[in-house]
Amino acid sequence: MRGMSSPRRRxxxxxxxxxxxxxxxxxxxxxxxARLANxxxxxxxxxxxxxxxxxxxxPPGAQHPLGRLFExxxxxxxxxxxFALHTDAHGLRVPERGAGPRVPRGTExxxxxxxxxxxxxxxxxxxxxxxxxxxxxxxxxxxxxDGRALECLNAGHPKYNTIQEADWLAAHGDVLEPDAVVLxxxxxxxxxxxxxxxxxxxxxxxxxxxPPPWSARAQQWLRVRLHGIDGLLTxxxxxxxxxxxxxxxxxxxxxxxxxxxxxxxxRDALERxxxxxxxxxxxxxxxxxxxxxxxALRAWxxxxxVRWTDLCFTPAEWEQGVVISKADSHFNARGNAAMxxxxxxxxxxxGLLAD
Numbered sequence: 001m002r003g004m005s006s007p008r009r010r011x012x013x014x015x016x017x018x019x020x021x022x023x024x025x026x027x028x029x030x031x032x033x034a035r036l037a038n039x040x041x042x043x044x045x046x047x048x049x050x051x052x053x054x055x056x057x058x059p060p061g062a063q064h065p066l067g068r069l070f071e072x073x074x075x076x077x078x079x080x081x082x083f084a085l086h087t088d089a090h091g092l093r094v095p096e097r098g099a100g101p102r103v104p105r106g107t108e109x110x111x112x113x114x115x116x117x118x119x120x121x122x123x124x125x126x127x128x129x130x131x132x133x134x135x136x137x138x139x140x141x142x143x144x145x146d147g148r149a150l151e152c153l154n155a156g157h158p159k160y161n162t163i164q165e166a167d168w169l170a171a172h173g174d175v176l177e178p179d180a181v182v183l184x185x186x187x188x189x190x191x192x193x194x195x196x197x198x199x200x201x202x203x204x205x206x207x208x209x210x211p212p213p214w215s216a217r218a219q220q221w222l223r224v225r226l227h228g229i230d231g232l233l234t235x236x237x238x239x240x241x242x243x244x245x246x247x248x249x250x251x252x253x254x255x256x257x258x259x260x261x262x263x264x265x266x267r268d269a270l271e272r273x274x275x276x277x278x279x280x281x282x283x284x285x286x287x288x289x290x291x292x293x294x295x296a297l298r299a300w301x302x303x304x305x306v307r308w309t310d311l312c313f314t315p316a317e318w319e320q321g322v323v324i325s326k327a328d329s330h331f332n333a334r335g336n337a338a339m340x341x342x343x344x345x346x347x348x349x350x351g352l353l354a355d
Contacts, residue, residue, distance in 0.1 A: 031229050041325025043081035044127070045230065051158065054078055055085060059171070068164035068171075069193055072157065083129050090172060093124055093154040095131040112151035113144035113352065116176060118165045118273070119184035122289055123156025125336055127324045130154065132333040137340035142353050150353070153178065161262075162189045162269035169276055180352055181277050182343070183270075184287040184311065185297055187253060190262030253292050263296060274304055285350060287311040287343060309346035311339060 033039075055078055056070040072091035078084065088094045117123050117135045125133025139152040153176060155168065165183065173181075253259050270286075277284040286301050288294075289311040301308035313322060313335070322335030331339065347353040 027229070038081060041127075041328040044325075044328040047080045050078075050080065051085075068160070068167040070159075071168060082127060086130070090176065093130050093133075093156060095129070095136060112149040113146075114151045114153065114177065114179045115182055115347070115352075116153045116169075116173065116178035116180070117155055117182045117184070118169060119156045119287075120160045120165075120186055120188060121156065121158035121330060122186055122339075123154065123184045124158055125154075125156065125331070126158055127328050127330045128333055128336065132336055134331075134336040134339035134343060137337055138343050138347075141340065142344045142347070145352060145354050147354065156184075159193060161191055161193050162266040162273075164193060166269035166272040166276075169273055173276060178282060180283045180285065180347075180350075181273070182285045182287060182347075183273060184289055185294075187290045187292065187294060189266050189290070190253075190259050190294065192258070192262055192265075253290075253294055254296075259294070263294070267296070267300060270300060271304075274306060283307070283350060283352070285309065285346060287346065289339075307346070307350055309342070309349075311342050311346075313338065 055072060055076060057073050059068065059071050072087045072093070074087060074089055074091050076085060076087040077097060078086075086094050086097050123133075123135060125135065130136055133154065133156075135152045135154040135156070139150050142150050144150055155165075155172075157164065157168070160168070162183075162185070169181070274284055285307045286297070287309050288297055290297065291312060293312070298308050300306075317338060320334065322331050322338060323329050324332045344353060348355060
């Protein structure tokens, strides 16, 4: 600003400072609104990061390519934006501190019908309180065929696929002594979670060896402190990517490289789960919640004599509003109640529940 007089320069600097302060205040107001109002469910993004950092631990053998990548910390209490996570001494999700199955179990007369529910975030009931999840609603609203109470163990684990579920069952199933096993299958079951884990670990190792440039550090600093605004931007990118995908047109799951690579491993894990149940004389039920549908799953169930149940929503049910938000497509309390009703019907058809 060479040639500008001192008064004019001071006036320009004052105006620039006022504009900067106004922009900063507007930014802070937007951040406060985003955090308090949680528009479109954007809390999903920072909550996911908090979940990975605080809720999980690596068990022995987790580095093995077929090992479970992580599991819940035991006896955990952790609060998220819209729900709390409590786990018991086995890492199972429970509605409150101190809840969970008694192991070893009591006398035959005291035993409830214990159903072990395996799955990912759909079984876990991400985004809502555990008491409103379909596993707990099923437990409250149904009884065993012989009149006993129903006890449902929520072994749902976000980011698990069938391989991790099979390994978790092998590691923990016997001590829990279930009377039946239910596996809820979703399209993510064919995804290679170990490859994702390896990529994250490689990126972490590279960052430790080579500190990121100041610009990357600054971006990370802003994302942590302005995670509400970051959530809005992340949602905008996700919606844009979804629109781009829709324009390409729907394609069969079987045509995707992920399916070609992932289904054989998922199928082998299903075999291990079936073998575990068969060796103990326990019924295995598969609840199919895969969208889009994976046709090979039903075919496998029919070939192996495993009871298959369609747990997907009809178009009319989708219209009733069963998901949490635009950002978070997990099922809300209404969606979980509908799933509990479908699960109860499947267990009745299998002869496990009273009419």
